[in-house]
Amino acid sequence: MxxxxxxxxxxxxxxxxxxxxxxxxxxxxxxxxxxxxxxxxxxxxxxxxxxxxxxxxxxxxxxxxxxxxxxxxxxxxxxxxxxxxxxxxxxxxxxxxxxxxxxxxxxxxxxxxxxxxxxxxxxxxxxxxxxxxxxQEEGGEVETPRSDAYLDHELRGVIFISLAVFIPALIIIALLVWWLVRPLGRLAQWSTTLKDPEAVSGQRPHFGFKEFNMLADALAQSVQQVQAASLREGRLLRYTSHELRTPLAVLKANIELLALQSGGVLPPPLQRIERSVLNMQRIAETLLWMSRELPEPLPEEAIDMSGLVNDLIEEHRYLIGTRDIELILDISSEPCRLPFTACRIVVGNFLRNALQYADDGVVEINFAYPQLRLVNRIRETQQSEASADFGYGLGLELMRQLSARLGWHIEVTVEEQCYTVTLAFENTEPPQEPQPEADNPADLPS
Known part of the structure; x- marks a missing residue:
C-alpha cells in the first residue's frame, strides 16, 4: 500500500x-x-x-x-x-x-x-x-396502541435523524481528509526525489497549502545542506587520501634512507618521528576505511597474538619512561584469524593508553580467543567531569566505532583508579553478505 x-x-x-x-x-x-x-x-x-x-x-x-x-x-x-x-x-x-x-x-x-x-x-x-x-389483574395491563404507535414513530424519527447526521458527516470528513492528505501525499512523493541534486535545485511543486509549501522549502534547504556537507566530506576524504598520505610516504621513505645511512640505527629524535609517521599513516587509512558508507570487508589472516603484543610493547616501550612498571603477559599462542591491521590499531591504542596512564606497578595483558583483557592502575585525572575516555591516539570513542564496524565488542570499567578494558573479537551481529569487489579496494595496509 x-x-x-x-x-x-x-x-x-x-x-x-x-x-x-x-x-x-x-x-x-x-x-x-x-x-x-x-x-x-x-x-x-x-x-x-x-x-x-x-x-x-x-x-x-x-x-x-x-x-x-x-x-x-x-x-x-x-x-x-x-x-x-x-x-x-x-x-x-x-x-x-x-x-x-x-x-x-x-x-x-x-x-x-x-x-x-x-x-x-x-x-x-x-x-x-x-x-x-x-x-396481575384480570385482563392484565391496559394496552395503549395509539400512544405506542406515536412512540414508535418518534423513535423512527430519532433513528432517521441520527443517520441523516452520521452519513453527511462521514462524507464531509472523507472529503476533508482527501483535501488535506492529497497534497501531503504529493509532498511525501516529492521528498523521495530529493536524492537527486537536480531535483533539489529545480522548481518546487505547489502543494496548495502555505504550511506544506513552507515545509517543502525547509526540507529542500535541509537536503541541500546535507548534500553540501557530503561534498565537503568527499573532498576531505580525497585530500586525506592524497595530500596527507603522500607527504607521509615521503617522510617514511626519507627516514628509511636515514636509517640506511646511519647503519640501521636511528637516533632517538628520528625514532620518535618514525613512530609518529607510522601512527599517522595508520590513522589516515583507518579513518578513510571507516568513512565509507559500505566499506569492503577487511581480509583476515592468521595472527600470532603473542608476537603482535610483544611487537607493540617494544614499539611503545618509550612511553614507560622512568616509571617502574611491570608487564605481566598471559597470552595464548594459538593462532587466530583476524584483520591484521585493524587488530594492530585497536590493540596498540589500548596498550598505548595503558602505558600512558599507568602508575608504578603492574599492567596485566591477558588473551584467550576471542577475548583480550588489559588491566592497569591509572593516575588521578584532573577532569572536572566523570569520563570513561582516557583517550590517546585515535581515542577510545573512535576505537568503539572501529570495533562496531568489525563486529567486535569493547567493555571498559573503572573501579578505584583501576582501569580495565575487555575486547571481544567475536562478531555478535549476523553475518553480512559479501559485497562486490570495487575497482580500488579500501583494505588497510598491513
Whole structure:
C-alpha cells in the first residue's frame, strides 16, 4: 500500500472511530437519561398530587385520599398493605425526588418492587402514596396502541435523524481528509526525489497549502545542506587520501634512507618521528576505511597474538619512561584469524593508553580467543567531569566505532583508579553478505 494511501486510511479511520465512540456514548446515555426523565415526571406528578391533597385535607379532614389508575394512597402506616408496610422497614434501593423505591421495579414479581411517597399532613398524620401493579389483574395491563404507535414513530424519527447526521458527516470528513492528505501525499512523493541534486535545485511543486509549501522549502534547504556537507566530506576524504598520505610516504621513505645511512640505527629524535609517521599513516587509512558508507570487508589472516603484543610493547616501550612498571603477559599462542591491521590499531591504542596512564606497578595483558583483557592502575585525572575516555591516539570513542564496524565488542570499567578494558573479537551481529569487489579496494595496509 502506498504511504499516501496508508496515511489517508489512518486519518479517515481515526475520524470514523471518533464518531463511532461519540455515537456509542450518546446511545448509552440516551436510555439512562430517558429513564431519569420518566422517573422525574412520575415523582413530580405524585408529589404535586400529595401537596394538593394536603392543602384540602387541612381544610376538610374528610377529604378522601387520591386514587387513580397509576397509584393509590392511604393515611397512616397501619392502613398500608402488609407487604408494603414491611418494605418500609428496609432501606430503599433507589430515590428519585420525593419518591423512594423498595426492591426492583423491573422484577416480574408483583410485590418485589414498589414506589412509595410519604407526605406529612397538618394533623401529624402521614399520607402514603404507592404505585399499583395492574399486571396481575384480570385482563392484565391496559394496552395503549395509539400512544405506542406515536412512540414508535418518534423513535423512527430519532433513528432517521441520527443517520441523516452520521452519513453527511462521514462524507464531509472523507472529503476533508482527501483535501488535506492529497497534497501531503504529493509532498511525501516529492521528498523521495530529493536524492537527486537536480531535483533539489529545480522548481518546487505547489502543494496548495502555505504550511506544506513552507515545509517543502525547509526540507529542500535541509537536503541541500546535507548534500553540501557530503561534498565537503568527499573532498576531505580525497585530500586525506592524497595530500596527507603522500607527504607521509615521503617522510617514511626519507627516514628509511636515514636509517640506511646511519647503519640501521636511528637516533632517538628520528625514532620518535618514525613512530609518529607510522601512527599517522595508520590513522589516515583507518579513518578513510571507516568513512565509507559500505566499506569492503577487511581480509583476515592468521595472527600470532603473542608476537603482535610483544611487537607493540617494544614499539611503545618509550612511553614507560622512568616509571617502574611491570608487564605481566598471559597470552595464548594459538593462532587466530583476524584483520591484521585493524587488530594492530585497536590493540596498540589500548596498550598505548595503558602505558600512558599507568602508575608504578603492574599492567596485566591477558588473551584467550576471542577475548583480550588489559588491566592497569591509572593516575588521578584532573577532569572536572566523570569520563570513561582516557583517550590517546585515535581515542577510545573512535576505537568503539572501529570495533562496531568489525563486529567486535569493547567493555571498559573503572573501579578505584583501576582501569580495565575487555575486547571481544567475536562478531555478535549476523553475518553480512559479501559485497562486490570495487575497482580500488579500501583494505588497510598491513
Amino acid at each position: 502506498p504511504k499516501s494511501l496508508a496515511l489517508k486510511w489512518v486519518i479517515s479511520s481515526s475520524f470514523l472511530l471518533l464518531i463511532a465512540i461519540v455515537l456509542l456514548i450518546y446511545s448509552l446515555l440516551l436510555p439512562e437519561y430517558s429513564v431519569r426523565g420518566l422517573l422525574y415526571t412520575a415523582s413530580a406528578m405524585m408529589e404535586e398530587e400529595a401537596q394538593y391533597f394536603s392543602r384540602h385535607y387541612a381544610k376538610n379532614p374528610n377529604t378522601p385520599p387520591p386514587h387513580n389508575y397509576f397509584y393509590t394512597s392511604v393515611i397512616g402506616k397501619e392502613a398500608l398493605p402488609e407487604k408494603i408496610r414491611h418494605m418500609l422497614d428496609t432501606p430503599p434501593s433507589m430515590s428519585f425526588g420525593a419518591v423512594q423505591v423498595f426492591g426492583d421495579l423491573d422484577s416480574e414479581d408483583e410485590d418485589e418492587g414498589r414506589a412509595v411517597l410519604a407526605q406529612p399532613l397538618s394533623d401529624g398524620k402521614t399520607l402514603y402514596m404507592y404505585d399499583i401493579d395492574h399486571d
